Amino acid sequence: MKALALHLALIGALLAVQVVLPPYHYTNVARVMVLAVYAMGYNIAFGYTGLLSLGHALFFAAGMYATGLAVHSAPALLALPLGMLAGAAMALAVGLLALRTAGVAFMIVTLMFAQAGYLTILYYGPVTGGDEGFVLAREARMLAGLDLSADGPRYLTALAIFGVALLANLALVRSGFGRVMVAMRENEERSRMLGYDPFRTKLIALTLSGLYSGTAGAAYALMFGYVGASFAAIQYSILPLLWVLLGGAGTVLGPFFGALLMFYLIDLSSSVTDASNLVVGVALLVLVLFAPKGILGTIRERGARWLP
Amino acid sequence: MAAVLALTAVGLSLVFGVMRVVNVAHGEFFMLGAVAAWFVTSWMPGPPWLGFVATLLLAPLAVAAVAALADRLVLKRLNYDPEATIVATIGLLYILQQAALSLYGPDARPVPAPFELRLQLPWFGYSGYKLFVVAAAGLVLLAVWLIMTRSRIGLVMRATQIDRPTAQAFGIDVDRVYAGVFAMGAGLAAIAAVLIVPIQQAHYLMGGDPLLLSFIVVIIGGLGSLRGTLVAALLIGLSDGVISVFYAPTLAKILATLFVALVLVFRPQGLFGAKA
Numbered sequence: 001m002k003a004l005a006l007h008l009a010l011i012g013a014l015l016a017v018q019v020v021l022p023p024y025h026y027t028n029v030a031r032v033m034v035l036a037v038y039a040m041g042y043n044i045a046f047g048y049t050g051l052l053s054l055g056h057a058l059f060f061a062a063g064m065y066a067t068g069l070a071v072h073s074a075p076a077l078l079a080l081p082l083g084m085l086a087g088a089a090m091a092l093a094v095g096l097l098a099l100r101t102a103g104v105a106f107m108i109v110t111l112m113f114a115q116a117g118y119l120t121i122l123y124y125g126p127v128t129g130g131d132e133g134f135v136l137a138r139e140a141r142m143l144a145g146l147d148l149s150a151d152g153p154r155y156l157t158a159l160a161i162f163g164v165a166l167l168a169n170l171a172l173v174r175s176g177f178g179r180v181m182v183a184m185r186e187n188e189e190r191s192r193m194l195g196y197d198p199f200r201t202k203l204i205a206l207t208l209s210g211l212y213s214g215t216a217g218a219a220y221a222l223m224f225g226y227v228g229a230s231f232a233a234i235q236y237s238i239l240p241l242l243w244v245l246l247g248g249a250g251t252v253l254g255p256f257f258g259a260l261l262m263f264y265l266i267d268l269s270s271s272v273t274d275a276s277n278l279v280v281g282v283a284l285l286v287l288v289l290f291a292p293k294g295i296l297g298t299i300r301e302r303g304a305r306w307l308p
Numbered sequence: 309m310a311a312v313l314a315l316t317a318v319g320l321s322l323v324f325g326v327m328r329v330v331n332v333a334h335g336e337f338f339m340l341g342a343v344a345a346w347f348v349t350s351w352m353p354g355p356p357w358l359g360f361v362a363t364l365l366l367a368p369l370a371v372a373a374v375a376a377l378a379d380r381l382v383l384k385r386l387n388y389d390p391e392a393t394i395v396a397t398i399g400l401l402y403i404l405q406q407a408a409l410s411l412y413g414p415d416a417r418p419v420p421a422p423f424e425l426r427l428q429l430p431w432f433g434y435s436g437y438k439l440f441v442v443a444a445a446g447l448v449l450l451a452v453w454l455i456m457t458r459s460r461i462g463l464v465m466r467a468t469q470i471d472r473p474t475a476q477a478f479g480i481d482v483d484r485v486y487a488g489v490f491a492m493g494a495g496l497a498a499i500a501a502v503l504i505v506p507i508q509q510a511h512y513l514m515g516g517d518p519l520l521l522s523f524i525v526v527i528i529g530g531l532g533s534l535r536g537t538l539v540a541a542l543l544i545g546l547s548d549g550v551i552s553v554f555y556a557p558t559l560a561k562i563l564a565t566l567f568v569a570l571v572l573v574f575r576p577q578g579l580f581g582a583k584a
Contacts, residue, residue: 108523108569109573120562241395286397
């Protein structure tokens with residue numbers, strides 16, 4: 001009950017805050033919300049199920065390109081679910097192969113698949129625009145009458161997607177299946193002894209994770225009107241890992257706060273220095289060294305045990 | 309350049325074999341070696357060969373020192389937990405890359421070869437320096453192999469690899485072995501970079517390709533097996549050129565990465581590795 005109220009309060013706060021946000025931050029927070037959906041998807045695989053993937057950019061890009069290419073000839077209302085499904089289908093396909101491995105090998109296999117995906121996008125340059133990507137026309141970005149290139153509808157759409165994703169995430173981790181996912185993370189052998197199928201559980205978790213990532217990619221394409229190969233690059237597989245680690249792996253709200261903090265950390269530091277990669281690198285090191293549980297993970301440890 | 313690839317990959321394989329650490333920053337150590345080579349040769353007075361000899365000694369030592377420092381400050385504190393160290397070496401990758409960009413600049417800079425010599429064979433000319441690279445890499449690899457199999461240091465390393473707690477119980481300072489292995493792996497990458505840098509130019513982003521290729525080599529050769537790594541390096545170094553003659557380089561890369569992923573899924577011990 002307390003947890004549900006907290007999450008509803010966050011959604012309410014994000015709804016209220018748009019009245020006071022200046023235009024620059026208005027766009028940024030919308031962006032952070034979409035990226036937070038991506039981070040939540042990553043968290044389902046990494047934080048709850050213990051699958052450290054280095055290839056989530058593939059799922060994000062699958063959603064992004066499926067939607068971006070489909071809006072050329074179909075309404076956005078149809079292209080958006082297509083992108084979501086593309087993310088999930090890609091995750092399912094990768095999972096069927098990659099989940100035969102575990103640990104370090106799993107990381108390398110996902111990394112390699114994502115790299116192959118990135119190169120494939122470059123290879124089919126005439127269709128995908130290669131390195132430069134392509135821009136979506138304003139008319140293509142009308143979602144059921146909402147003009148997503150305008151600030152207001154964009155923020156509200158982002159909030160709607162974020163809100164649904166957040167509550168679904170909360171429901172998932174509190175369900176029986178969510179507990180089985182955590183069991184896989186904590187002790188795979190013991191869960192197998194108790195009669196749970198590790199492969200099946202992990203595959204479902206990874207597919208859900210791909211669904212979230214694809215949703216984020218599809219929404220990002222529609223809301224910001226740009227589809228590019230850089231979103232499929234290794235950088236975009238590392239970033240959600242960073243956000244989740246910062247916010248707290250295995251917490252529902254962690255990905256959002258991690259994405260928010262990291263976004264503004266890079267944003268602020270870019271006015272001081274152009275060494276944004278340094279910020280990312282140092283943040284990763286500091287996190288694994290001194291705060292492996294992240295912000296919300298630490299709060300949960302220090303008293304708020306009920307935090308989901 | 310199969311020889312140079314073999315050097316880089318053996319460094320990576322050594323670190324993984326002994327420490328069970330996947331060093332994602334390995335390519336950056338390669339890049340650091342090349343950059344260090346540029347600094348040393350441009351500051352060193354005298355003929356090019358003198359600067360080159362100095363580089364060949366100084367650059368690997370400098371890079372090894374950086375690696376040992378990274379091991380002490382970061383990896384040791386993580387208890388060499390495989391997943392945490394991957395995240396940490398990704399962080400290291402970003403830091404090193406950014407440091408090189410800030411201190412060295414975004415330009416690719418050439419390093420003069422120590423000598424100019426063209427071997428004129430009847431049917432084609434061949435750069436003498438390239439042959440020298442192959443010979444030098446071969447010598448270094450031989451030295452590594454001798455150290456690993458014949459010397460006390462190698463014995464200690466292999467003992468640590470096979471059973472860490474037992475090695476510790478026998479009075480081996482495991483921490484020092486790990487720091488040494490990590491430094492040695494990085495040093496090998498730096499030697500490879502110094503050798504290659506008169507052919508390629510030094511650039512702050514040059515670490516990406518050797519990293520990917522060494523990964524491919526190490527995986528195909530079997531994780532942690534030095535002999536497999538060598539065979540695979542020769543095979544891939546030679547076939548890389550052949551494949552890109554017939555296909556577009558991007559397509560060749562796609563096929564190579566997919567192939568590696570599938571090898572890991574279906575034959576995790578590598579194509580040449582013994583039983584898992």
